[in-house]
Amino acid sequence: MTHLVLDKLNLAYGKSAAVTDLNLSVAQGQLISLLGPSGCGKTTTMRAVAGLLRPVSGRIVLAGEDITQRPVHQRDMGLVFQSYALFPHLSAYDNVAFGLRLRKVAAAELDQRVRSAIASVGLQGFESRLPANLSGGQQQRVAVARAIVLRPRLLLLDEPLSNLDALLRVEMRAELRRIQRELGITMLYVTHDQEEALSLSDRIVVMRDGRIEQDDSPEAVYHHPATPFVATFMGYQNLFDWHDGALCAGDARVPLAVQRPARHLAWRPEHVAVGAPGSGTLDGRVLARSYLGERIEFLVHTALGPVKGCADLSAGWREGADVGVRLDPAQAALI
Amino acid sequence: MLVLALVFLLGPFIVVFVAGFSGDDTLRFPPQQFSLRWLIQVFTVEAFQRSFVTSIVVALGSTLLALALGVPVAYALSRFRLPGAEAVRLLLTLPLIVPGIIVGLALLNHGVLALNLPVTLSLLIGHTTLLIPYAVRVVSSSLANLRVDIDDAAVTLGATRLQAFFKVVLPNIRGGVAAAFVLAFITSFNQVPVSLFLTGPGVSTLPIEMMAYMETSYDPSIAALSTLLVVFTIVLVAGTEKLLGISKYL
Amino acid sequence: MHRRLAWLLLAPALLFIALLFMAPVLALLAGAFRIDGAWALSPLITFFDEPLHREVYWRTLRIAGLATLTSALVCYPAALAMVRVPPPWRGLLTGLVILPLMVSPIARTYSWIVLLGRNGFFNALLQGLGLSDEPLKLLFTEGAVFVGLLQLMMPLMLLSLVSALENLPADVLAAAATLGANRWQAFAKVVLPLTQEGLIVGGTLVFTGCVTAYITPALLGGPQVLMLETLLYQKVNVMSDPASASVIAVLLLVTTLMVNQLLKRVSK
Numbered sequence: 001m002t003h004l005v006l007d008k009l010n011l012a013y014g015k016s017a018a019v020t021d022l023n024l025s026v027a028q029g030q031l032i033s034l035l036g037p038s039g040c041g042k043t044t045t046m047r048a049v050a051g052l053l054r055p056v057s058g059r060i061v062l063a064g065e066d067i068t069q070r071p072v073h074q075r076d077m078g079l080v081f082q083s084y085a086l087f088p089h090l091s092a093y094d095n096v097a098f099g100l101r102l103r104k105v106a107a108a109e110l111d112q113r114v115r116s117a118i119a120s121v122g123l124q125g126f127e128s129r130l131p132a133n134l135s136g137g138q139q140q141r142v143a144v145a146r147a148i149v150l151r152p153r154l155l156l157l158d159e160p161l162s163n164l165d166a167l168l169r170v171e172m173r174a175e176l177r178r179i180q181r182e183l184g185i186t187m188l189y190v191t192h193d194q195e196e197a198l199s200l201s202d203r204i205v206v207m208r209d210g211r212i213e214q215d216d217s218p219e220a221v222y223h224h225p226a227t228p229f230v231a232t233f234m235g236y237q238n239l240f241d242w243h244d245g246a247l248c249a250g251d252a253r254v255p256l257a258v259q260r261p262a263r264h265l266a267w268r269p270e271h272v273a274v275g276a277p278g279s280g281t282l283d284g285r286v287l288a289r290s291y292l293g294e295r296i297e298f299l300v301h302t303a304l305g306p307v308k309g310c311a312d313l314s315a316g317w318r319e320g321a322d323v324g325v326r327l328d329p330a331q332a333a334l335i
Numbered sequence: 336m337l338v339l340a341l342v343f344l345l346g347p348f349i350v351v352f353v354a355g356f357s358g359d360d361t362l363r364f365p366p367q368q369f370s371l372r373w374l375i376q377v378f379t380v381e382a383f384q385r386s387f388v389t390s391i392v393v394a395l396g397s398t399l400l401a402l403a404l405g406v407p408v409a410y411a412l413s414r415f416r417l418p419g420a421e422a423v424r425l426l427l428t429l430p431l432i433v434p435g436i437i438v439g440l441a442l443l444n445h446g447v448l449a450l451n452l453p454v455t456l457s458l459l460i461g462h463t464t465l466l467i468p469y470a471v472r473v474v475s476s477s478l479a480n481l482r483v484d485i486d487d488a489a490v491t492l493g494a495t496r497l498q499a500f501f502k503v504v505l506p507n508i509r510g511g512v513a514a515a516f517v518l519a520f521i522t523s524f525n526q527v528p529v530s531l532f533l534t535g536p537g538v539s540t541l542p543i544e545m546m547a548y549m550e551t552s553y554d555p556s557i558a559a560l561s562t563l564l565v566v567f568t569i570v571l572v573a574g575t576e577k578l579l580g581i582s583k584y585l
Numbered sequence: 586m587h588r589r590l591a592w593l594l595l596a597p598a599l600l601f602i603a604l605l606f607m608a609p610v611l612a613l614l615a616g617a618f619r620i621d622g623a624w625a626l627s628p629l630i631t632f633f634d635e636p637l638h639r640e641v642y643w644r645t646l647r648i649a650g651l652a653t654l655t656s657a658l659v660c661y662p663a664a665l666a667m668v669r670v671p672p673p674w675r676g677l678l679t680g681l682v683i684l685p686l687m688v689s690p691i692a693r694t695y696s697w698i699v700l701l702g703r704n705g706f707f708n709a710l711l712q713g714l715g716l717s718d719e720p721l722k723l724l725f726t727e728g729a730v731f732v733g734l735l736q737l738m739m740p741l742m743l744l745s746l747v748s749a750l751e752n753l754p755a756d757v758l759a760a761a762a763t764l765g766a767n768r769w770q771a772f773a774k775v776v777l778p779l780t781q782e783g784l785i786v787g788g789t790l791v792f793t794g795c796v797t798a799y800i801t802p803a804l805l806g807g808p809q810v811l812m813l814e815t816l817l818y819q820k821v822n823v824m825s826d827p828a829s830a831s832v833i834a835v836l837l838l839v840t841t842l843m844v845n846q847l848l849k850r851v852s853k
Contacts, residue, residue: 050759073763073766078763081755085755088754089778099764099765102764102765102770147764
């Protein structure tokens with residue numbers, strides 16, 4: 001059953017529109033990512049759901065209730081901020097207990113719930129520490145504990161991992177997924193990192209300029225991007241127009257047959273093979289060469305424009321060398 | 336609430352402003368008639384003229400002296416790690432804590448009366464001690480925004496410390512010094528408590544003269560004078576703000 | 586070498602302050618405590634024997650305290666509103682708040698004379714509305730001094746609070762709201778504890794400013810409503826009692842220092 005529904009939501013900052021006619025439904029217990037570049041409206045949408053921004057028009061419905069006009073403190077949602085927003089004058093324990101104390105929860109139950117929440121984020125023993133004495137990752141976990149201890153109907157997370165280093169980010173990602181599964185809580189997750197979205201989500205909503213470009217499962221978004229924007233955002237760095245049986249760019253035409261007609265074809269660099277001239281779909285000249293550890297990546301100048309492709313570590317071509325690139329229609333995403 | 340506070344803070348200015356344009360013989364509000372009569376008249380009162388000049392002279396003199404004494408202090412405190420820095424800072428805060436009236440009285444008793452110092456000089460001294468902390472504070476904050484490296488860079492390029500100061504540091508803290516100048520000048524010009532005991536029939540500052548006048552007369556002269564002072568202040572502050580952008584140093 | 590240079594730079598100013606400020610002031614203050622050629626603290630105590638003195642001291646503390654409290658109550662909401670104002674207007678607003686501090690206190694206080702005098706605005710209003718037959722005595726009352734001082738000192742409290750509010754960590758208020766706190770709870774549990782240092786600084790500035798004020802009590806209180814500094818002035822110029830004046834001077838200093846220290850302790 002749909003837990004959260006955003007119906008024709010329009011959001012603006014002053015005169016400038018931030019989100020236009022957004023429709024979204026989320027089922028109970030799902031983890032949905034709002035993915036997109038900065039300025040696409042994902043954080044704006046989240047803040048509107050939390051009640052920190054009033055919609056220009058449209059409705060927000062949670063568990064069947066229209067909460068569009070309800071004030072922030074009555075929405076029963078947890079929000080984990082990008083900046084964590086911990087209260088600097090309160091210890092970790094008191095931060096987590098804040099919401100419970102406002103609701104006048106009895107002392108024994110409060111203590112039990114706070115300690116259990118702190119334990120579930122793996123911070124036992126840190127209860128009496130002030131935020132200033134906690135590392136970034138620890139602060140983030142306190143922020144999560146503070147939100148989940150209230151057992152909210154919906155948990156909103158605004159780029160919670162962006163301030164952490166790479167290793168910690170991967171670790172915390174798994175933690176968040178585990179907590180979400182355990183509690184069965186519906187989660188709305190905002191991020192600009194596509195890897196994060198892919199690994200966490202039940203569904204990904206790719207946004208751009210205040211509108212939804214694609215709303216689909218991670219597999220679908222990854223293997224079958226619906227628009228050129230989604231394709232390039234998800235790492236298909238080679239995007240070409242396709243028309244009448246050939247790839248086109250300006251005056252250049254490279255014939256290529258595909259199973260069904262499409263407006264664009266896109267390839268990931270790892271699926272474009274770089275070889276000797278004449279061995280591929282078209283030839284070009286190497287503009288740049290990068291060592292990526294497992295393979296060598298080449299930026300090749302062709303009639304269709306720059307193409308990014310790969311070869312194994314034995315490839316010796318340097319800048320300026322003539323090479324051939326192979327664009328395999330079977331590996332292409334059809335848009 | 337904000338609007339209320341602003342009205343409370345600024346309303347009286349408007350009142351004084353309007354009252355300055357009164358054409359009545361005595362002070363009433365709202366005025367029965369409007370004219371520039373009193374605004375012009377105050378320029379002719381001898382006591383006001385004299386004390387205005389004294390005020391300007393003292394303000395200018397004490398500001399320049401305070402800057403001459405204070406800028407080196409600000410520079411020393413920000414560039415060197417000194418063991419007694421805290422004590423120095425405390426000493427510099429004293430003139431702000433000691434009520435001005437005490438300073439004036441002290442200088443009267445032990446300066447003018449005991450050492451026979453001329454009154455104007457005592458005024459100058461009194462005002463300067465009051466202004467030094469302002470000068471140090473404002474210039475310090477603008478020095479804080481200037482990296483220490485640039486002095487060192489200048490020195491490695493062959494400049495002496497003195498040259499480095501004048502060619503490199505000073506041009507970059509121009510804004511801070513200007514802000515300190517304006518702040519100090521205005522503080523001195525408006526000063527009353529320190530000047531209270533140090534002035535007399537011969538030498539007086541404008542604010543003191545105004546207060547004396549108020550004791551005997553009830554015409555709108557003071558309102559007119561206040562209006563002029565308000566305009567003068569606004570022009571001075573706004574003008575230097577436009578030219579030098581000093582507000583960030585205050 | 587560097588140390589020497591530093592002290593060389595500091596010397597003129599320090600000497601100036603030491604010789605031309607501290608020495609005379611200390612000499613003045615010391616003068617109050619010599620009785621028959623010996624040091625004694627008794628003048629400070631005997632000062633309070635006189636009922637007028639007690640009245641003036643108490644009045645000064647009372648008005649200063651009230652002004653401090655009122656300014657805190659008024660300025661908190663005002664400051665909260667002010668920090669929400671977007672940049673171009675914020676600068677203007679800040680300028681408007683700072684401006685009164687730059688204008689001569691005489692001009693600022695004078696406006697109250699214009700408003701509260703017998704032919705002033707309020708009396709004209711009251712009579713115009715038919716609420717009173719003859720002019721009320723609004724000037725030369727404690728109320729007038731209170732209002733004048735409040736208006737003089739408020740920008741200090743306002744700016745102090747705005748500065749403290751600006752240093753609140755981002756999103757902390759939003760976080761409190763999402764955790765279920767309404768406006769009052771968020772204020773009491775989050776804003777207040779986190780800005781209390783600003784409150785203390787502002788409070789200290791306002792309180793000491795009121796205690797050591799001269800112009801406003803002189804113009805709006807007159808000889809009937811004496812405060813410590815106007816009393817001091819009287820002692821010197823009118824009553825030729827410089828010894829008392831020195832005692833008052835010490836009292837002023839001690840009071841301001843005590844308040845400073847007290848408030849510093851409270852904030853810890």
